[in-house]
Amino acid sequence: MTAAPVLPPPTLTGQISLRAERRGDRTVVTGQRHDGSLRVLRPLYLEPEGQVTAVVVNPGGGYLGGDAYEQRFEVGAGASALVTTQSATRIYRTPHARATQHTEVVLDAGARLELVPDQVIAYADARYDQSCRVEMTADATFVATEVVTPGWSPDGRPFRYEHVRSRTEVVVAGRLTALDNLVLAPHDGVIGALEGFSHVGTLLAVAPSLDQARVDAVAALLADADGVRWGVSRLGCPGLSVRLLGRDTDTVTRWLTAVLTLLRGTPPTLRKY
Amino acid sequence: MQSTPTDASHAPSDALPAYLLPLLQFADSALPTGAFSHSFGLETYVSEGVVTDTDTCAAWLDAYVREQLTPTDALAAHLVMTAPDLTTIWRVDDLLRAQALPRQVREASAHLGRRTVAIAAANHPSPWLCAYAERIEAGLAAGHPAVATALVGRGLGAPASTVVALVLHAAVTSLTQNAVRAIPLGADAGQRILAHVQPRIAEAVATAATLPIEALGAVAPGLEIAQMRHERQRARMFMS
Numbered sequence: 433m434t435a436a437p438v439l440p441p442p443t444l445t446g447q448i449s450l451r452a453e454r455r456g457d458r459t460v461v462t463g464q465r466h467d468g469s470l471r472v473l474r475p476l477y478l479e480p481e482g483q484v485t486a487v488v489v490n491p492g493g494g495y496l497g498g499d500a501y502e503q504r505f506e507v508g509a510g511a512s513a514l515v516t517t518q519s520a521t522r523i524y525r526t527p528h529a530r531a532t533q534h535t536e537v538v539l540d541a542g543a544r545l546e547l548v549p550d551q552v553i554a555y556a557d558a559r560y561d562q563s564c565r566v567e568m569t570a571d572a573t574f575v576a577t578e579v580v581t582p583g584w585s586p587d588g589r590p591f592r593y594e595h596v597r598s599r600t601e602v603v604v605a606g607r608l609t610a611l612d613n614l615v616l617a618p619h620d621g622v623i624g625a626l627e628g629f630s631h632v633g634t635l636l637a638v639a640p641s642l643d644q645a646r647v648d649a650v651a652a653l654l655a656d657a658d659g660v661r662w663g664v665s666r667l668g669c670p671g672l673s674v675r676l677l678g679r680d681t682d683t684v685t686r687w688l689t690a691v692l693t694l695l696r697g698t699p700p701t702l703r704k705y
Numbered sequence: 706m707q708s709t710p711t712d713a714s715h716a717p718s719d720a721l722p723a724y725l726l727p728l729l730q731f732a733d734s735a736l737p738t739g740a741f742s743h744s745f746g747l748e749t750y751v752s753e754g755v756v757t758d759t760d761t762c763a764a765w766l767d768a769y770v771r772e773q774l775t776p777t778d779a780l781a782a783h784l785v786m787t788a789p790d791l792t793t794i795w796r797v798d799d800l801l802r803a804q805a806l807p808r809q810v811r812e813a814s815a816h817l818g819r820r821t822v823a824i825a826a827a828n829h830p831s832p833w834l835c836a837y838a839e840r841i842e843a844g845l846a847a848g849h850p851a852v853a854t855a856l857v858g859r860g861l862g863a864p865a866s867t868v869v870a871l872v873l874h875a876a877v878t879s880l881t882q883n884a885v886r887a888i889p890l891g892a893d894a895g896q897r898i899l900a901h902v903q904p905r906i907a908e909a910v911a912t913a914a915t916l917p918i919e920a921l922g923a924v925a926p927g928l929e930i931a932q933m934r935h936e937r938q939r940a941r942m943f944m945s
């Protein structure tokens with residue numbers, strides 16, 4: 433008889449938490465912690481109206497099998513933050529265990545958070561599960577964009593990652609309001625999955641101002657988008673989701689940025705170092 | 706003691722299960738829920754010239770069963786059949802409403818769900834089904850046909866796999882009849898498509914029993930984009 437091995441609690445590869453609050457006419461970072469292979473650069477002021485920009489860095493350079501990352505972003509009442517990354521999130525092959533990342537977002541009254549990371553690049557045989565849970569008040573604003581790109585594989589075929597899953601739950605005033613549960617497995621059939629495209633872009637936005645007229649404005653903007661296949665629809669609350677299929681990161685990113693610019697009024701300054 | 710083929714010991718396997726005829730009522734595309742008005746994105750593929758004949762329709766239906774019905778309707782029905790309490794069922798209904806990002810799909814599911822619940826509560830009431838009807842009436846649940854049909858099956862003591870299969874059969878039969886009208890196809894082609902997709906339904910029943918609740922509403926992007934694009938299609942036979 434052998435006793436079952438006592439497993440250590442799962443250790444995180446990297447974690448960050450960041451709290452932003454309004455002080456006068458601008459937003460300042462009032463709390464920040466990091467551990468392991470995730471950092472946040474010194475807060476920047478690149479946007480109008482005192483919005484703070486936080487740049488997340490992964491010094492490890494990429495996610496490997498079994499890696500687990502956690503991020504937490506809290507934005508206080510009336511404060512405004514934009515979170516981006518220093519570079520693409522690279523998911524390498526995960527032969528034994530998938531790589532995971534969980535993001536927790538808490539938005540107080542009138543707060544605004546824009547999550548605008550660089551693309552996820554999933555290499556051959558990569559398995560990546562990403563989840564995000566947002567808890568917000570009904571007058572807060574949450575916008576997130578995401579681009580998933582296939583990495584190059586040694587045999588020259590472009591689409592050989594196993595799967596990328598990205599699940600985002602948005603809870604508005606205590607009620608589950610929107611659930612984006614995207615599953616990408618490029619070896620699946622053509623109809624209904626990637627439709628012959630290779631890159632996937634998503635924009636999810638929840639804000640009091642996002643009515644059907646705004647959804648129609650986004651559709652009018654995207655009507656000019658060549659080389660991509662897109663859809664946009666209103667959520668069950670004030671808000672919208674955009675899904676885009678394309679053949680290269682630049683085109684998909686450009687159209688998501690165009691939608692983001694339409695929603696926020698000015699183009700985001702995503703300065704890279 | 707010698708048994709004969711008509712011995713009473715054979716009776717249990719031969720008895721008509723009490724749930725069978727009521728469940729067939731809910732698996733029938735004649736159930737007046739309005740399912741004939743909804744294509745769930747198929748019409749986008751028809752109007753774009755991607756689905757044009759029996760083979761392309763069968764390929765679309767395969768993808769729809771595997772990529773959408775499996776983690777949505779089949780998983781929801783399985784979760785309802787195995788739920789330990791009503792709170793779990795309310796969570797399933799919440800997740801179903803929230804995961805439907807295309808507006809027309811969200812509205813279609815709520816409409817079909819409400820109609821299914823009303824018919825079920827009038828004809829095959831059970832405590833949980835009536836609690837679901839009240840919750841929808843109070844605006845606390847959206848309503849979904851998979852949840853409603855599973856509650857009928859649960860109230861009658863039907864096995865989970867049978868109920869999940871019939872939920873999918875109902876969805877696929879309505880869609881196939883709609884495809885026959887929209888493409889258009891002959892009635893025999895519709896029957897070939899149904900026979901073709903039956904193994905996919907069996908796979909969906911088996912897969913749904915293995916999925917966690919976090920998988921509910923998982924969707925492939927192409928299907929979802931087609932369902933969103935349907936809102937902006939000029940000439941439409943269907944509401945979704």
